[in-house]
Amino acid sequence: MALVDDLGKALDRSPGGSIILTSVDAILDWSRGKSLWTMPMGTACCAMELIAASFSKFDFDRHGTIPRPDPRHTDVMVVAGTITHKMAPAVKLLYAQMPEPKWVIAMGNCAISGGIFYYDTYSVVRGVDEFLPVDVYIAGCPPRPEALQDAIFQLRKKVAGESIASGRERKVEYLLPRPEDPRKGDLAAEAEDGEDR
Amino acid sequence: MSEELVVNIGPAHPSTHGVCRVIVTLDGEVVRHSEVVIGHLHRGIEKMAENRTYLQIVPLTDRLDYVGSMYANWAYCRAVERLAGIRVPERAEYIRVIVCELQRIASHMMSVGPAGADTGATSVFMYTFNQREQVVDLFEQLCGARLTYNYVRPGGVSMDTPVGWADNVRAFCRTHPAAMAEVDRLLFGNVIARQRMKGIGVLSAPDAVAWGASGPVARGSGVSWDLRRDSAYSIYPRLDFDVPVGSNGDCYDRARVRLWECIESCHIIEQALDQMEPGPVMAEAVPRLLAPPPGEAYDHIESARGSLGVYLVSDGTPRPYRMKVRSPAFCNLALLPKLAEGHTLSDLIVILGSLDPVFGEVDR
Secondary structure: OOOHHHHHHHHHHHOOOOHHHHHHHHHHHHHHHHHHOEEEEEEEHHHHHHHHHOOOOOOOOHOOOOOOOOHHOOEEEEEEOOEEEHHHHHHHHHHHHHHOEEEEEEHHHHHHHHHHHHHOOOOOOOHHHHOOOOOEEEEEOOOOOOHHHHHEEEHHHHHHHOOOOOOOOOOOOOOOOOOOOOOOOOOOHHHHHHOOO | OOOEEEEOOOOOOOOOOOOOOOEEEEEOEEEEEEEEEEEOOOOOOHHHOOOOOOHHHHHHOOOOOOHHHHHHHHHHHHHHHHHHHOOOOHHHHHHHHHHHHHHHHHHHHHHHHHHHHHHHOHHHHHHOOOHHHHHHHHHHHHHHHOOOOEEEEEEEEOOOOOOOHHHHHHHHHHHHHHHHHHHHHHHHHHHHHHHHHHHHOOOOHHHHHOOOOOOOHHHHHOOOOHHHHHHOOOHHOOOOOOOOOOOOHHHHHHHHHHHHHHHHHHHHHHHHHOOOOOOOEOOOOOOOOOOOEEEEEEEEEEOOEEEEEEEEEEEEEEEEEEEEEOOOHHHHHHHHHHHHHHOOHHHHHHHHHHOOOOHHHOOO
16 A cells, blocks of 8 residues: 555645545545445354345345455455454454455444343453444344445445545544544554464 | 365355354365364353343343244243243244244245355345245234344243234245245256255264254254154144155255245144134233242253253242253254265365354354
């Protein structure tokens, strides 16, 4: 991404360059937002609704959202279901394998906070935002497929504000304060350490 | 014998039907040894149950077998009713049978469809998922939830059927066998699917018994064992139905048995709807804070995956002392290393799919 970053900065500095920059940004954000391919990280109950969302009745394909099981092909990771401490390193590794730019949707109460498995249990990670930067949260146990499709629309709004020049992103107003970005240090290196699942 | 290669499948692999990790030792493409690593979805439901009241545990059982939540609800409620000596009204028993047979269809659709997807025919999954969606719609009319129903409660069911629901169920049961005939032609009539499934992962009848297999996995091997008939619980003795049994014990027979069971389920539902009378759906005087007398109870039902049992120990307090779930998916999954040996890696995926594990229930 280094070359693209420099290009963005150079355009931003050069006279008249910002017209090109904003045009490139508009095209890039439009194309990215309209083809958000998902990495279906379905682990539990929510995975059933994740499958339902892409089948004929709800038909995710019409929004340009296609589930791809290969992390290298995807833009957005949908974490659907309970993440246990045993599963977390695998999720981290898959997130690290996704190419930038990438986003995360936390689908269902388990992925948000542990949900019904918050209390009295010893094996469940209390929300996927403990180790991944989540962009959209969908409440529900499990959420309906329509809710997942709405999450993609919400994410599109966020994607529309991105820019190839750092510092030029449009600020998105959030209803609730965002949790702190859990990425401390290099996530990829961290995932490598977690190899011994 | 060439050099052995160790390949790791999972835990996040689209073909493992959940979060299962399989460590496979390959000789060329042939599986020499495979080891299933489970526990990636271990949420400690059995331990959590010790800190919940009897009524609060019902939503937890929803999340055990999330493809067939009604079964876990029912198995748990039967154990509680046995422990506390609650008599369930007749109409509630009929509703339970109807929803569980509908659930069997919904659950088998999630097994037959992926059997097609595993063998390279993704379109079959579309057809079966359409059927599943229709069942899910019926459940949504019944209790408002698409997946985690929390419908069967100790003492009966949470609410009576809405007006017109029975007609919708009848309409579904009329169309479903024809849809199954279509799937039968599409998947089991397809020469590629037949060659990918016939003779793959053969389980003999004595082995099925010795390994504790149950449900369609055992019946596909010719073991005619169905708790609905052989340990007749609830109102099943009043209903007339066949138990489909396979003969070869391969992936083909296991998948086909599931398909036939769906059609039998339609017959059961139609009979139950005919026999059902109006009446209460909840036993009288079931307290909110149920405190059964000290003792223990085990009860099992025939779930879509086999014999699902719940064992409860009470010490007289409103919380169970211990809950143990006898999971058929766990017992069936144990067969994978045995069945996959000598087959190719791509066949291992088909065998895993034919065992139909649900990892919420395997790991609990």
